[in-house]
Amino acid sequence: MRGVFVAGTQPDGNTVLLRGSNGIVVVDSGRHAAHAARIIDAAHASGLPVAAIVNTHWHLDHVAGNVALRAAFPTVEVHASNAINDALSGFLADYRKQLEALIARPDATPENVAAWLAELARIDAGAQLRPTHPVTETQDRLLAGRRVHAGLEDNAVSGGDVWLYDQSTRTLVAGDLVTLPVPLFDTACSEGWQQALERLDAIGFAGLVPGHGAPMDHVQFRVYRNGFDRLLACAASDAPADACKAGWLRDAAILIPQQDTALASSLLDYYIRQVLRASPERRARYCRKGKAS
Ligand SMILES: [Zn+2]
Known part of the structure; x- marks a missing residue:
């Protein structure tokens, strides 16, 4: 599932769906609501639930869709590194301040303000973006009944x-x-x-x-x-x-x-x-x- 990357707009990362014996594995969940909706539609069409999400990293274009996926599939496992914890108090907290400053500018257009407010909401989802199953080393993992090799850099x-x-x-x-x-x-x-x-x-x-x-x-x-x-x-x-x-x-x-x-x-x-x-x-x-x- 190709993410959208167009100059002047915020991108979505690519998503990969793997079929396991007892569910779908979603690798990266995108940024925008439309991207997460496509993932949920694909899972429904397969007849299997989303059993595991793997986030390759904490950038919002790869994790923000977790919120919608977790709402649709409440027992889903989230496999990712713990780097998001530092990011939420560091990079993403700084980014949040920049967004607030942009929103406060008198010359901000309504379209831009709407996009920035959506970004704020993604950051504020914080806890729902964190892993339930942290990846702390390179090792085999059983995801939705499918054995894969997960590496960490x-x-x-x-x-x-x-x-x-x-x-x-x-x-x-x-x-x-x-x-x-x-x-x-x-x-x-x-x-x-x-x-x-x-x-x-x-x-x-x-x-x-x-x-x-x-x-x-x-x-x-x-x-x-x-x-x-x-x-x-x-x-x-x-x-x-x-x-x-x-x-x-x-x-x-x-x-x-x-x-x-x-x-x-x-x-x-x-x-x-x-x-x-x-x-x-x-x-x-x-x-x-x-x-x-
Ligand atoms: Zn990316």
């Missing part, structure tokens, strides 16, 4: 990224460890992320579902990983930011649909200047202590 995109490997289909559900049209660096430790991609590459997957963008095969993942490595190397060099941007657009060209090139370009303008080339303090902000480069 704690120093990459969000401080607690869960990936899922389904052996029977050789599919890796990567969450935002892989995103298109560009890597999304907002809460990432870029060097830790680079190392996580190396570990993912060692898994024998045939297909991969990214957090945003179209599914890819292992060869395409290598294209992504190579482009990622080259983007970081370029950002660390004296090359002009525009050269680094052009490098990603060229290296990852086969992965980026034509209509997403402008979005990719504007995201890279921001990430290269404001994140990858920011102060050492900013660059290390989301790296685990002792692991920052």
Whole structure:
């Protein structure tokens, strides 16, 4: 189930549904009500309840749909890392203040205010977004009667990224460890992320579902990983930011649909200047202590 990612609006992450012997496993629940409604409709059509949710990480475009899913399926298990606890008192609390300031501005349009109020409500759902079954290490898990391998990366995109490997289909559900049209660096430790991609590459997957963008095969993942490595190397060099941007657009060209090139370009303008080339303090902000480069 593809999430929507359009410039100027808040995205939904991709959702993956796996069928178990006694229910459906939902990997990531999206941000908007319409996305959660599609998941619930799909479960009803399958004749099985949603028995387990896996949240790959705590970003609102991957967890906010938990509220509606838990209302529809009250016994559902939620498997995710505990990183959301720090996020609720840190990143999301800060984001909440920014939203309140935006809402208070006299030039705010009614459409924007409605969207920001909806974001506030998602953050305020707080407790309902937390895991019932925390993922604290990489291990096999039985979800809805289906055995899957759940991995944890704690120093990459969000401080607690869960990936899922389904052996029977050789599919890796990567969450935002892989995103298109560009890597999304907002809460990432870029060097830790680079190392996580190396570990993912060692898994024998045939297909991969990214957090945003179209599914890819292992060869395409290598294209992504190579482009990622080259983007970081370029950002660390004296090359002009525009050269680094052009490098990603060229290296990852086969992965980026034509209509997403402008979005990719504007995201890279921001990430290269404001994140990858920011102060050492900013660059290390989301790296685990002792692991920052
Ligand atoms: Zn996302």
